Amino acid sequence: MKDITISIPRVDAWEKASGQAKYVSDYVYPGMLYAKTxxxxxxxxxxxxxxxPRLPEGYAIIDYRxxxxxxxxxxxMxxxxIFAEMNVTYRGEPILLVVGPDKEKILEIMASIQIDYQETPAIFEWTKSIIHKQYSKGDGWKPSIEAARVIEYTYKTPLQEQAYLEPQGFVGTYDAGKISVIGSIQCPYYVKNALLFALRLxxxxxxxxxxxxxxxxxxxxxxxxLMACQLAVALLKVKKPIKLVYEREEDILVTTKRHPATIKMQAAIDDNDHISSLKVHIGIDAGxxxxxxxxxxxxxxxxxxxxYTxxxxxxSGDVYWxxxxxxxxxxxFGAPQMMFAIEMFMEHIAQDLKQDPFQFRLRYLAKMGDRTSTNGSFRDPILLIEMIEQAMKISDYHTKAARFPTLKYHGIGWSVFLHGCGFTGSGEALTIKARIRLEKDSxxxxxxxxxxxxxGQGIRTTLxxxxxxxxxxxxSQVDFDLPDTDLVPDSGPTVASRTMMIVGGLVAKAAEKMKANWLSGKAIAYEEQYVxxxxxxxxxxxxxxxxxxxxxxxxN
Known part of the structure; x- marks a missing residue:
């Protein structure tokens, strides 16, 4: 391929369109059992x-013991x-698995299990902070020095369901003391490290x-x-293949969601109607x-x-338990909640100051060379003005913004945003330490x-x-299959828009070395680690x- 920008059919397009792609529920093994939580x-x-209850032959209960x-x-933290022991802390917390060959029988066994609880008052208000963080930039919050007035708004964002195609699930096997799990996952080594910790293997x-x-x-x-640990413990006990896949209702009720957030924003406005400083507090519900x-x-x-700058x-911010x-x-990862709040706040400040929100927001747009919120630096070109001009032209924003207020059920808005790519701070170098390998056979x-x-983002094609x-x-001369921890090094999780920037960057370095030392018919391999x-x-x-x-x- 001479030009990476040329659009081509995705390498997995046919297998998905034809139904040949194997999702976790498609895996079946002889003698496979089923598990229910x-x-x-x-x-x-x-x-x-x-x-x-007394269990029929071929069935098992797996719990913390x-x-x-x-x-x-x-x-x-x-x-x-993995399984509740003496305390339960949320409705739907897993207590045990029932494993066996027949799903209906599993449900019968679950109906006969008796657990005695001593219910205690639950905490649903955001009063118990378990993590507090704070930082400042410049002179921090200084309303008493220059502010002619302070404008304050509070914004709230709710839970949000990811709504992925197939529910959470794993299929696992046990063979001669080895645990193998196949799952619908983003981070193979997160799962492996959790299993190492829980199983002591x-x-x-x-x-x-x-x-x-x-x-x-x-x-x-x-x-x-969590699911993988539960399944692996069951595999160790029964030593037969087991499938643990949630129904959609169960998935929605008990899996993680986007954190609800409450964001209080205050702006000190000087005599020239300019924002002199901001004070922000965000609280999120950890559960x-x-x-x-x-x-x-x-x-x-x-x-x-x-x-904006x-x-x-x-x-400041707090995580509430x-x-x-x-x-x-x-x-x-938390940024969308804050982007919603700051965009709404800039609009509301402009309205309160009786200024054109469009022009007001343009004055504060970040530029190359500006200091970031945490006193870092925007080192690369920022083309927001050009992007906004293009968006306004395509949408005919100004014409519609002038006309829509006179019409029912019509409205138009716009927003700008940034996304920090890769792990936060020094996470890539100190925590993830990504490694990749590129191999050429004979x-x-x-x-x-x-x-x-x-x-679904397409990296089997883009890499x-x-x-x-x-x-x-x-x-066709390049292979990249679904990851298997027996075959691939730990290049880190598939998160934070890091795959092409961090992992892809390492792959590119290895490819450059391979190209420089290419000998047809000779097997070679190169590894790279993030620095x-x-x-x-x-x-x-x-x-x-x-x-x-x-x-x-x-x-937008």
Missing amino acids: FRSPIASGKILARRY DIPGKNVVKVI EDMP PSDKIQVIQATVGGAFGGKEEFPS ATTGLSGVVLMRAMIAATGA IDHLDV TNQVPNGAFRG QDQVTIRVAAVDM RKLVSQILEIPL QPPEIHWDEDKMQGDAYPAYSWGV
């Missing part, structure tokens, strides 16, 4: 007693149990394979680790486990000024070895195009510096 009917309480390692799903005894994924949107980032909430909060706070800021179903990753067939998952272009070989650019500096505790290595920009 027994869940808490209360949001808060203690388990006083358990009474399990079957876990060889620690009863914890390894994420960031160790506060999500050597690394070569745990294999994680991605099934075809019909969309994830963050919903299959950390949550699958009953911390999960990824601390990172979600951080990315929301970093986005406090959106695509404000010189003086005071930004409640007895709700835990919340987690969703595209944008037949000159090239294989990409990465843990990045194609979940092949990248390598094909650099090596100047046909696309943080020297100009990127980030203080995690103070939330100061370059939060991201690069940004993308958009206009």
